[in-house]
Amino acid sequence: MFDYLQYVRQENFPHIWCAGCGDGIVLKALIRTMDKLGLSQDETVMVSGIGCSSRTPGYVDINTLHTTHGRAIAFATGVKIANPDLNVIVVTGDGDATAIGGNHFIHAARRNIDLTVLLYNNYIYGMTGGQCSPTTPRGANASTAQHGNLEPAFNISGLAIAAGASFVARGDAYHVKKLETLIGKALQKKGFSLVEVVSPCPTAFGRRNKMASPVKMMEQLRDTVVSVEKWEKMTGEERKGRFRTGILRDIEKPEFTAEYAKLIEKMRPEE
Amino acid sequence: MSNDRPGKVRMMQGNQACAEGAIAAGCRFFAGYPITPSSEIAENLSVMLPRLGGKFIQMEDEMAAMGAIIGAALTGQKSLTATSGPGFSLKQETKGYASMAEVPCVIVNVMRGGPSTGMPTLPAQMDVQQARWGAHGDRGVIALTAKSAQETYEQTIRAFNLAERYMTPVILLIDEITGHTTEKVIIPDASDIEIVHRKKPDKDPENYLPYRFTDDCIPTLAPFGTGYRYNVTGLCHNETGFPTNDSNEIQCLIERLTRKIEIYEDDIIRNNELMLEDAEIGVFAYGSVARTAQAAVRICREEGIKAGLLEPTVLWPFPTKAVLAMAQKVRAIVVPELNLGQMAREVSLASQCSVPVHKLGRVDGSPIPPQQLVEKIREVV
Known part of the structure; x- marks a missing residue:
């Protein structure tokens, strides 16, 4: 059995997440992947913003930086540029990264700076009590959309691809083995990499949307997730109500800190 | 202030003197966002920093620039951002984070007229109270000022020294006149400039507490990546750096954030x-x-x-x-x-x-x- 103790800050448990929350599942997947890749705990920095997902760093025994709402990627950009030898992981949520922090998200993707962003998408502001987020589906209920959400939702992975990210994948908290593979590829990618993790929030989202049971939310993930390979063969009608997981983009392009290193080399006075 | 001091005489505007002072102080990281009348600080550093192996980045907005310099500072770098009134307003929350997490960094505000967009190209001193009270929450604040290019050079160095010594963001408030006036600056020999570096941990990682209560009230934050694994947060935290809801620990922390500047007032004020x-x-x-x-x-x-x-x-x-x-x-x-x-x-x-x-x-x-x-x-x- 895998021993998590080397990687966690035991003194900070029990964690703050509600029963049925997917965030702990993602945390375990991340830890197993870090172990598999042999990531040095001393040389890895985890940066987060504000929200349920952003409490993840408190539980991981590495260098951790819990910042202000929306700004995790901005802080992480400073860490990575100042010391490119560090592995920099950002843990954020749908509200943190695509509402208040949307500007940093798209510009880090455009810049293609070598950050690995784990974005837990639970369709809601969980920590503040269930207000609608940029990914709350149209028509769904939230504490600030009690008559049904009027706004269309962001496609987060699509946003990252359009902004220029070199690696974009979507996974979910039910298909954990696949999630680990995706996180592993993201961590190994030299460039801006996003793993959007669809993670259930029965307390703040499910309860208002006829899915109060954590099991029911998990079953829904099981039944609506389709692999990207299968998705390609499906008709528009078959895709309805489902979403795809897997690697959505994986390309090679110049990475910011590597380009900066070349600039410094070019500027170096000749001997 | 020091016109009789030996050194190399140069002509430059206050904003360039700020950039030169930053380099002399050991600053090797700048993140900023274009704004009049401070942009020459960024422009000069975009040329100077890569030549010295330092890092310059133009961020997507003012909050990002403030966040980036805090991130860079936590790796051990001396870091700087420069802005003017509207940008200074935007940075306040993140600046408050630097106070709370006790991360040394320098914020230059080349003041212009407000409120709002106000007078982008004209001088004012309307941000002096914002420098003290702009961010929410109680904390001590250090803000310097300068009246000439020479003083801007010297005060920029001092801002870094105070930031490193007291582990706090330090603000330098100049105004459009000082920023844009080209005049004589005497650059002293590097050996004549006092440079302060933040404290290094004197304990091994097992016995290290980043926010340990010490008599000097100053925490010791080891650079990320040096084997000291700890947590930095804007939440009320205890000596370990992890969040706390303990009322005694919270009272101690917030009082210390004010006291750590108060007890050094005589050293800081000139x-x-x-x-x-x-x-x-x-x-x-x-x-x-x-x-x-x-x-x-x-x-x-x-x-x-x-x-x-x-x-x-x-x-x-x-x-x-x-x-x-x-x-x-x-x-x-x-x-x-x-x-x-x-x-x-x-x-x-x-x-x-x-x-x-x-x-x-x-x-x-x-x-x-x-x-x-x-x-x-x-x-x-």
């Missing part, structure tokens, strides 16, 4: 004086207005009016003792400034109402000419 010993009318002036005040005091003396100048080079912590001492000597105090009395209010408080404090506020984007201040002093006499 004032210049001009003919203050026998003065009957005291003038309190800072930044570019201090140059007006120097001229006005001399004119008054020629006319037989015993005027004297108290010129703080540090606005926060406020030089309360020096103001009170002046108030006990003079018949009245005049405070000329490019706002409607932001520091005059502090002067009144510090003088404990022992003497009348007269405001001379100009907010039309023009500097205060010496004659206008002389007239005010005559009126007060």
Whole structure:
């Protein structure tokens, strides 16, 4: 059995997440992947913003930086540029990264700076009590959309691809083995990499949307997730109500800190 | 301040002097966002930093720039951002984070007129209270000022030294006049410049507490990547750096954030004086207005009016003792400034109402000419 103790800050448990929350599942997947890749705990920095997902760093025994709402990627950009030898992981949520922090998200993707962003998408502001987020589906209920959400939702992975990210994948908290593979590829990618993790929030989202049971939310993930390979063969009608997981983009392009290193080399006075 | 000091003489504007001072202080990371009248600081550093192996990045907005310098500082770098009024407003929350997490960094604000977009190309001193109280929450604040390119160079170095010594963000407030005036700057030899580096941990990682309560009230934050794994947060935290809900720990933390500046006030505060010993009318002036005040005091003396100048080079912590001492000597105090009395209010408080404090506020984007201040002093006499 895998021993998590080397990687966690035991003194900070029990964690703050509600029963049925997917965030702990993602945390375990991340830890197993870090172990598999042999990531040095001393040389890895985890940066987060504000929200349920952003409490993840408190539980991981590495260098951790819990910042202000929306700004995790901005802080992480400073860490990575100042010391490119560090592995920099950002843990954020749908509200943190695509509402208040949307500007940093798209510009880090455009810049293609070598950050690995784990974005837990639970369709809601969980920590503040269930207000609608940029990914709350149209028509769904939230504490600030009690008559049904009027706004269309962001496609987060699509946003990252359009902004220029070199690696974009979507996974979910039910298909954990696949999630680990995706996180592993993201961590190994030299460039801006996003793993959007669809993670259930029965307390703040499910309860208002006829899915109060954590099991029911998990079953829904099981039944609506389709692999990207299968998705390609499906008709528009078959895709309805489902979403795809897997690697959505994986390309090679110049990475910011590597380009900066070349600039410094070019500027170096000749001997 | 130091025109007789040996060194290399150069002509440069205040904004360039700021960039030169930053490099001399050991700054190797700049993140910023374009804004008038501070952009030359970024432009100069975009040229200088890569040549020295340092890092420059233009971020997507002001908050990002502030976040990036905090991130860089946590890797051990000395880091800087520069902005002006609107950008300074945008940075406040993240600046408060640097106070709370005790991350050393320097924020230069080349002040222009406000509120809002105001006067992008014209001078003002309207951000002096924002520098103290702009971010939410109680904490001590250090804010310096400068009245010339020479002082901007020196105060930029001092800002880094204070940030590193007291583990706090330090603000340098200059104004458009100082930022854009090209004048003589004497660059001393590197060996003549005092450089301060933050404390290093004196314990091994197992026994290390980043926010340990020590007599000096200053935490020791090891650079990320050096084997000291700890947590940094803007939440109320205890000595470990992890969030706490313990009321004693919270009380200790917030009191310490204010106390750690208060107990060093005498080391931080520095004032210049001009003919203050026998003065009957005291003038309190800072930044570019201090140059007006120097001229006005001399004119008054020629006319037989015993005027004297108290010129703080540090606005926060406020030089309360020096103001009170002046108030006990003079018949009245005049405070000329490019706002409607932001520091005059502090002067009144510090003088404990022992003497009348007269405001001379100009907010039309023009500097205060010496004659206008002389007239005010005559009126007060």
